[in-house]
Amino acid sequence: MNSKQSFSIILIIAIIIVVLYSCKDIGSELLLPLGLSASSTNVSVVKGASKQITLSGGKSPYSIKRPPNAATAAVSLASSILTISGIDTGSTNTIVADSNIPIADSLEIIISILETVPLVSFSNQIQPIFNSQCTGCHGGTGGLTITAGASYNNLVNVNAQSSCPSLKRVLPNDASNSVLYRKVSGTTCGQQMPQGGALSATDITLIRNWINQGANNN
Numbered sequence: 406m407n408s409k410q411s412f413s414i415i416l417i418i419a420i421i422i423v424v425l426y427s428c429k430d431i432g433s434e435l436l437l438p439l440g441l442s443a444s445s446t447n448v449s450v451v452k453g454a455s456k457q458i459t460l461s462g463g464k465s466p467y468s469i470k471r472p473p474n475a476a477t478a479a480v481s482l483a484s485s486i487l488t489i490s491g492i493d494t495g496s497t498n499t500i501v502a503d504s505n506i507p508i509a510d511s512l513e514i515i516i517s518i519l520e521t522v523p524l525v526s527f528s529n530q531i532q533p534i535f536n537s538q539c540t541g542c543h544g545g546t547g548g549l550t551i552t553a554g555a556s557y558n559n560l561v562n563v564n565a566q567s568s569c570p571s572l573k574r575v576l577p578n579d580a581s582n583s584v585l586y587r588k589v590s591g592t593t594c595g596q597q598m599p600q601g602g603a604l605s606a607t608d609i610t611l612i613r614n615w616i617n618q619g620a621n622n623n
């Protein structure tokens with residue numbers, strides 16, 4: 406081998422080393438597609454509170470590619486921790502990304518902001534509504550008695566009679582399929598209750614929340 410040939414061989418080896426080295430970054434990403442992931446991609450946060458999820462995989466540093474609707478939620482990212490704060494009830498989404506080359510991985514995170522509803526007390530909040538608005542007619546005569554002591558057992562999981570007889574008067578956790586809620590909110594099942602009038606929006610919401618919390622006998 407003359408000196409010219411050995412020089413060419415050394416040059417070829419050098420080129421191969423340089424090419425392999427420069428491909429290492431891309432190559433490792435192509436060969437090991439450990440994509441970007443998150444500890445949760447469907448997050449519920451109570452309005453006014455915040456929750457953190459952890460990003461992993463892909464190639465850090467991570468970034469927020471698209472923020473959520475600012476009226477609903479706010480997000481901030483510190484290293485791999487994404488903090489989601491609830492601004493107002495509703496749902497929105499955010500897109501986070503890693504810094505993969507040539508194309509960054511992105512991940513959509515769906516955010517739901519929920520209202521917290523304090524636990525409704527049947528005896529302290531619901532029965533007083535019946536006492537002042539209902540027992541004049543539902544006090545013992547006729548089909549439905551909702552006086553204190555009798556009301557719970559006459560409502561919860563009891564079939565309705567005159568109105569929507571295929572439904573329960575109160576089906577725990579399902580206000581929209583409970584005759585009591587339908588009648589006080591005026592949606593289907595005959596006449597709105599109290600007959601000839603209507604409860605305040607606050608009382609109607611209390612009855613709905615009480616049923617949707619499981620219609621507790623509390």
Ligand code: HEC
Nearest residue numbers: 538539542549565566567568584585588595596598599600
């Ligand atoms: C002025 C009398 C009157 C008042 C006050 C009244 N109701 Fe009624 N209620 C009736 C009559 C009459 C019926 C039967 C006809 C019907 O179902 O619409 C009835 C039916 C119902 C039913 C259906 C029962 C079933 O099994 O079909 C529910 C539930 C009910 N009332 C709840 C209430 C509640 C809760 C209040 C108070 C917020 C109230 N009512 C106030 C007269 C009244």
